[in-house]
Amino acid sequence: MRRTAPEGHGPVRFGPPLPEDGLPVLPELSAVLAAAASRGDHEPVGGGRALREAACGYWDRRGLHCDPDRVAAAPGSPALLLALTAALGGDVLVPRPCAAWWAPYAHLLGRPVFHVPTPPESGGVPDPYALLETVRRVRAEGGDPRLLVMSVADDPTATVAPPELLHETIEAAQGEGLHLVSDETWRDTLHDPHDTVLLSPAEMVPDRVTVVTDLAGALLPPGWPAAVARFPAGEDGAGLHARVLDILTALDARVAAPIAAAAGYALGEPEAVTARVATAVRLHALLAAEAHTAVVAAGALARPPRSGRHLYVDLAPLRPALSAHGVGDAQELEDFLGARLGMPAPGGHRFGDDLEAPRVRLSTGALVAGSGTERAECLTSPTPLELPQVNRALSRLKSVFDDLRDDAQRWEPPR
Numbered sequence: 001m002r003r004t005a006p007e008g009h010g011p012v013r014f015g016p017p018l019p020e021d022g023l024p025v026l027p028e029l030s031a032v033l034a035a036a037a038s039r040g041d042h043e044p045v046g047g048g049r050a051l052r053e054a055a056c057g058y059w060d061r062r063g064l065h066c067d068p069d070r071v072a073a074a075p076g077s078p079a080l081l082l083a084l085t086a087a088l089g090g091d092v093l094v095p096r097p098c099a100a101w102w103a104p105y106a107h108l109l110g111r112p113v114f115h116v117p118t119p120p121e122s123g124g125v126p127d128p129y130a131l132l133e134t135v136r137r138v139r140a141e142g143g144d145p146r147l148l149v150m151s152v153a154d155d156p157t158a159t160v161a162p163p164e165l166l167h168e169t170i171e172a173a174q175g176e177g178l179h180l181v182s183d184e185t186w187r188d189t190l191h192d193p194h195d196t197v198l199l200s201p202a203e204m205v206p207d208r209v210t211v212v213t214d215l216a217g218a219l220l221p222p223g224w225p226a227a228v229a230r231f232p233a234g235e236d237g238a239g240l241h242a243r244v245l246d247i248l249t250a251l252d253a254r255v256a257a258p259i260a261a262a263a264g265y266a267l268g269e270p271e272a273v274t275a276r277v278a279t280a281v282r283l284h285a286l287l288a289a290e291a292h293t294a295v296v297a298a299g300a301l302a303r304p305p306r307s308g309r310h311l312y313v314d315l316a317p318l319r320p321a322l323s324a325h326g327v328g329d330a331q332e333l334e335d336f337l338g339a340r341l342g343m344p345a346p347g348g349h350r351f352g353d354d355l356e357a358p359r360v361r362l363s364t365g366a367l368v369a370g371s372g373t374e375r376a377e378c379l380t381s382p383t384p385l386e387l388p389q390v391n392r393a394l395s396r397l398k399s400v401f402d403d404l405r406d407d408a409q410r411w412e413p414p415r
Contacts (some may be wrong), residue, residue: 005200015375016100016344016346016350016361017101017222018155018185018214018216018217018222019155019220019308019310019361019363019364019365020222020309020363020365021284021309021365021368022364022365022366022367022369022375023280023365023368023378023379024372024374024375024376024377026272026273026276027223028034028147028265028270028272028273029057029220029262029266029273031262031266032222032261032262032265033259033261033262035260035261036257036258036260036261036262039257039258039261040252040257040258041257042255042257042337043073043137043251043254043255043256043257043260043387044254044411045245045248045249045253045254046071046072046073046074046244046245046315047072047073047074047247047255047260047288048260049068049072049339050259050260050264051073051228051263051264051267052068052069052071052072052073052228053068053239053257053270054263054265054267054268055068055071055073055230055267056068056071057267057268058213058228058267058269059211059230060185061269062198062200063116063200063252064202064203064211064230066230067233069241069339070231070232070233070237070238070241071228071229071230071231072228072229072231072241072244072245072248073226073228073252073255073260073263074226074227074229074252074253074254074255075187075225075229075230075253075255075256076214076216076226076227077101077183077212077213077214077227078101078105079181079227079248079251080151080211080212080229080244080248080255081101081102081105081181082105082108082109082247082251083091083243083247083248083251083253084145084147084181084210084212084229084240084243084244085105085106085109085111086099086109086247087240087244087246087247088146088147088179089144089146089242090111090113090145090146091111091112091113091114091143091144091145091146091147091149092106092111092112092113092145092146092147092148092149093113093114093116093126093131093134093135093145093147093178094114094115094116094148094149094150094352094394095115095116095117095118095123095125095126095150095151095154095352096115096116096117096118096352096353097115097123097156097157097312097337097348097351097352097374098115098123098124098149098151098156098350098351098352098358099151099154099155099156099183100148100155100156100346100350102183102352103352104380111160112127112138112143113372114134114138114143114145114178114243115352116130116131116134116156117130119233121159121162121303122154122157122159122160122161122162122165122303123154123157123159123161123303123312124151124153124154124157124161125150125151125154125155125161125165125166125169126148126150126169127165127169128165128168128169128171128172129172129345131148131169131172131173131176132172132175132176133160135176135178139205140293145176145178146177146178146179146180147178147179147180147181148180148181149180149181149183149402150169150180150181150182150183150201151182151183151184151185151186152166152182152184152187152199152200152201153184153185153186153187153189153190153198153200153306153307154186154307154308155185155186155308155310155361156297156312156348156351157303157307157312158197158249158288158303158305158306158307158310158311158312159303159304159305159306159307160190160196160197160306161308163199164198166199166201166204167204169203170204170205172337174205174208178209178399179208179209179210179240179276180199180201180205180209180210181209181210181211181212182200182202182209182211182212182214183212183214184209184211184212185213185214185216185217186217186218186219186262186278187217187307188218188219188281188306189217189218189277189281189284189307189308189309190281190306190307191281191284191285191288191289191305191306191307192306192377196306196307196357200314202230202232202349205257206231206232206233206401207232207234207236207237207276208232208236209232210229210230210231210232210237210240211230211402212227212228212229212275212316213227213228213229214226214227214228215227215228215263215266215267218268218277218280218281219263219266219267219273219277219392220259220262220263224262224263225255225259226255226259226260226262226263227261228267228327231244237348240391246398251386254323256282263370265367268275269279270406275335276379279379280379282382283368283378283379283394284364284365285305286384286385287290287364287367287368287384287385287390287394288305288308288309288310288311288364289304289305290385290394291311291362291364291367291394291397292305292311294397294398294401295311295313295362295397295401296395296407297401297402298318298398298401298402298404298405299317299318299404299405299408300313300314300315300317300318300401300404301313301314301315301316301317302314309364309365310361310362310363310364311350311361311362311364312359312361312362313359313360313361313362314357314358314359315358315359315360315404316357316358317410318358318404318407318408319358320407320408321364321404321405321406321407321408321410322336322358322404324407325407328361329347329349329355329356329358330348330349330350330353330354330355330356330359331347331349331355331356333345333347333358333359333360334346334350335347337360337400341364341366341396341397341400342361342396343363343366343367343393344363344366345360345362346360346361347359347360348360348361358410366393367390367393367394367397368390368393369389369390369392370389374387374389378390382398
């Protein structure tokens with residue numbers, strides 16, 4: 001992320017990457033990758049049969065039956081979303097805020113992107129009435145909205161949209177003839193899976209939803225790029241799958257063979273993988289809850305995090321303190337907090353939010369500090385928040401926000 005774009009760059013602006021987990025690579029995954037390291041080739045475009053069958057098994061276990069011939073793999077979700085956007089044509093609708101990487105790929109293709117407000121209780125899924133109004137307005141102005149991208153388990157807000165909201169939004173989208181892309185990168189990171197209902201849009205509208213899952217969400221390290229897409233059944237789904245493969249071929253967007261081996265192993269969900277996922281989710285749920293408590297106690301606003309490795313914080317109540325420090329917008333807030341926290345704090349403008357709104361996404365992976373041994377200890381400790389390196393990181397976060405609260409009270413005008 002750069003405050004000032006390098007001279008000569010065009011209008012496409014890229015946001016921060018997916019939040020990392022800060023943890024050592026699972027040894028069993030490393031062993032699979034090492035065993036395949038002598039393979040210097042790539043998978044076929046869209047992924048080899050073994051990888052696609054592993055993806056089908058992954059979705060079947062989640063109630064989404066799929067055929068290997070309706071699956072495509074690529075080196076990361078951005079390549080898949082770029083191909084889907086190009087294949088579907090038309091204008092793109094996304095929630096506000098949304099994942100930082102969604103809009104740039106539409107801009108790269110010269111496609112307009114329209115942000116639709118989300119309801120107060122959750123992000124990732126647009127408010128159905130706002131969606132209908134946005135579609136009406138875009139068409140009245142000569143636009144051609146065709147694609148809606150959403151995420152039930154959301155980056156950046158870390159919320160999980162309730163099924164009733166999802167149902168209403170999908171009904172609205174279906175009535176307007178929109179194709180839906182459901183980004184389900186974070187579906188396996190629910191902080192309390194027994195108390196959180198996650199429903200995939202593909203369960204509601206099987207013939208108009210393409211599911212995209214980046215394995216960096218829960219199964220693979222972010223530096224091993226692999227993602228899979230599940231296309232709808234039926235003739236339209238077959239045509240879309242074929243066009244996406246054509247575009248991936250033109251981009252030469254193929255998964256390296258060693259990464260494909262690791263991805264297939266992870267998608268098979270052996271015990272070592274499921275145990276690591278569960279332990280990592282528990283750790284990040286504890287960190288997110290502690291960070292949420294700290295920022296809310298300081299007077300900031302944040303929805304309780306329900307998934308992922310992040311939380312989304314609104315510092316509007318602390319504006320007096322921010323103004324005293326010369327912070328007037330989200331970019332200045334990003335610079336200010338990033339320097340004081342010693343960790344990335346990307347502003348809300350990178351997620352399609354208003355530049356003037358003082359919002360940031362904080363990632364819990366940055367709180368897993370220390371050497372490789374210390375990071376591994378976070379996975380085995382029954383009380384990871386009490387480990388010295390984690391405690392120091394949390395204390396710094398709390399101190400920075402407490403200072404802002406004290407400054408806000410000091411600069412608050414008398415009543």
